[in-house]
Amino acid sequence: MNIFQQFIKSLYSPETIAKFRFQGIGKTILYVFLLMLITFSVPAFQLGSTISNTINQFQEVLENELPYFELKNSILTSELEEPMHITIDGDNFIFDTTGALTASDVAQQYSQALALLENEAILITDGVAESIRYRELGNINLTKGQLEDLTETIISLLPLIITIFVLIMYVVLTALKYIGIFVLSLLGLIIKRNVGITLPYKQIWILSAYAVTLPTVFFAITDSLYIYIPFSFTLYWVVAIIMLFLTFREIPKPKDEDIID
Secondary structure (H helix, E strand, O other): OOHHHHHHHHOOOHHHHHHHHHOOHHHHHHHHHHHHHHHHHHHHHHHHHHHHHHHHHHHHHHHHOOOOEEEEOOEEEEOOOOOEEEEEOOEEEEEOOOOOOOHHHHHHHOOOEEEEOOOEEEEEEOOEEEEEEHHHHOOOOEEHHHHHHHHHHHHHOHHHHHHHHHHHHHHHHHHHHHHHHHHHHHHHHHHHHHHOOOOOHHHHHHHHHHHOHHHHHHHHHHHHOOOOOOOHHHHHHHHHHHHHHHHHHOOOOHHHOOOOO
16 A cells, blocks of 8 residues: 555544554655645645735835835834825735834734834734834844845745745644654553553554544644634544544454564
């Protein structure tokens, strides 16, 4: 059975998963990388699209809408007397050098927005706000024209920037998945005693890697569709543990098996 067939079977068949316990550890490691590649592909595309659209929209607003401004001594200044609010394709852009708005004000009013405020910049995506104070960038002086040139350079390098960022995210998420598999395999040591089977730890780890397939795919789909699932972390572990338990149930008892624990 090839690795793609294993992926499909692991979504619904504990009986088939149980047969994978005899395979090599190398193939299992490769399977986890494939699992994360499949489940991260759509979020990676969405992330890349979001970054690209945000930067391009920012360039459009910067060149055509904003007045002359200057960032000096970590403070953004312009001749505006009140905050400016611009909407492009449903996305909000806020520019305020008057100090009238704070990051919390923007976060409370918008679920999708990019704001340049007097002392900080804030990006809000799906209601999650991330901000950076200008002083964290160091003592830099920046004018509108210089920012236009910088934005143009970033856009020209955007494919490379997005690729590097996505690869880093993929490596980090895959590492976290391996940690999760390790934790599940430790729980598997307890579960196997309740089921009444004998398995070496290597086989428990292999079975744990396949047992996480269903919850991993399920939550990748719901996240891609922006569907909120209450207690998702708990639900993930409940499904993974149940899949591992059902897989153990498909393994013959010691009297019928020659594997020595």
